[in-house]
Amino acid sequence: MAQASNGCDVELGLAQKNGVHVADDKTSSFVYQPLAPPQEPYLSLEDIMELHGQTRIDGANIERSLGLTEAEAARRLQLYGRNVLTPPARTPEWQRFLLQFTNVFLLLLNGCAVLSIVAYVITADIINLYLAIVLLVVVCFTAFIQFHEEGKALAVIDSFAKMLAAECIVIRQGEEKKITTDLLVPGDLVKVQNGDRVPADLVLLLCRGLKAECSSLTGESEPVSCTHKTSAKSTPFLNAKRCFQHIAVLRWHGPWCGV
Incomplete structure (x- = not known):
């Protein structure tokens, strides 16, 4: 040998x-x-x-x-x-973040926030305004978490290319x-x-x-x-x-x- x-x-x-x-x-x-x-x-x-x-x-x-x-x-x-390895076409980061808001659950929360704002305008009940603000904060926070976790998954995929000889x-x-x-x-x-x-x-x-x-x-x-x-x-x-x-x-x- x-x-x-x-x-x-x-x-x-x-x-x-x-x-x-x-x-x-x-x-x-x-x-x-x-x-x-x-x-x-x-x-x-x-x-x-x-x-x-x-x-x-x-x-x-x-x-x-x-x-x-x-x-x-x-x-x-x-x-x-x-x-x-042929990398797939990458979505721009800003666009990937905005796409998080197309999640069905987040769309429902956004709808509830809009209805709460409408109720506040009609009834002048401050509770409805607070509820709308809380819902919007939850939507933004959830979208950010999803964006962050998706970024970590993409980083793992990128790491495979570095493992090649x-x-x-x-x-x-x-x-x-x-x-x-x-x-x-x-x-x-x-x-x-x-x-x-x-x-x-x-x-x-x-x-x-x-x-x-x-x-x-x-x-x-x-x-x-x-x-x-x-x-x-x-x-x-x-x-x-x-x-x-x-x-x-x-x-x-x-x-x-x-x-």
């Missing part, structure tokens, strides 16, 4: 999307067909080699695999786009190359070292004693043991030991490789 510069073994994986790349005999290229779940975790190494022929996986010695060519990687980058090592044209994770494409051979974050969904091709911390994904407090062995088709996708989600953090005791 290859040794990292710090004396630790390293591991490789095959980058994948939530779909399958089917070979097109007419164009000698891959056609992306969405699947749920992806089928790679349930395939043998030979089937994966056939499915990802242009990755040029060496079944006899995974570490000597050639990986994609730069031209093919560029083509796939153009076809699939960058490996990033900034760079990763891929094998292309038989050579290791460090790239930013947004340039990773389906079919790339990915090499990960101890403590690295997994940069994308990967299917393991080679590993020994690998454990991954998946608490942010599954809630499991203990590191999960992983294997490159084929998962049974009855195994749920999130429990398939050959597949990593991109936010899992590695804890390992041996070499691995994935695609």
